[in-house]
Amino acid sequence: MHIVKQLMAIPGVIAAGEYAYRGDRFSYQGALTDEFARMASILCRANTLSVNMQSEIFDSFAENCGCRPVQGWIVRGDKVTVCAVGNYFSFIENRDELLNDVMTIMRAKVGDVQDDLLANLYARLGGDTKEALY
């Protein structure tokens, strides 16, 4: 089953979606409007870029310290939590055990995010910038 569909089948998951690393497209299911989903995708991409930049700094400080490449991040709100793994995101209610279940499913379904994440994130629309980056 597709990861977004699987997440949306869990009670307490408000919305889930996928954003392109390049930021040019997104898809989602759940209680978001198209515009909110677009904003969520931009927010997720920005945060993913930010934590990956930080992990590169950690790595230059302490090589192979176990943080790189970053797999995702979680923002725990008062009643709502936003999780992102790879290029998938979900908005969930703060219910008992829901966060652990959602993270387990997202990690298992997305798999280990590989080292080419930053190249994808920095890629210009329609171009391959890996060569320019490294």
Next chain:
Amino acid sequence: MDLQKLMDLPGTLAAFTYTDRGELQAHMLREGTELTPQVLDLLTRSCVANQAIAAMEARGWEALTGQSGFQPLKGFSVVGLEWSVVVNGNAGVVVKNRDANYEATFNALQSA
């Protein structure tokens, strides 16, 4: 802040507190971990930055969308390849991904 209590959480490799400016204040490391106080000191600075960014996003999201439930922020976590750092306020823990219980960790940091 009882760091020993945080160290008792499943999979915890380190527990720490830091100032509002991100300077490492106190820490405990699990024996055998490759993490060092120097890495934690860098980590705590990113914790402050990430929480500030997340708080700004939560505030902006609520204002723009009219949705509620994001504020006040109850924590932030970065999930690395082998471990995750989970923080709230001025305390945090590093937990092994395979043993991580994010919910219990956020709750422990909330009540600590």
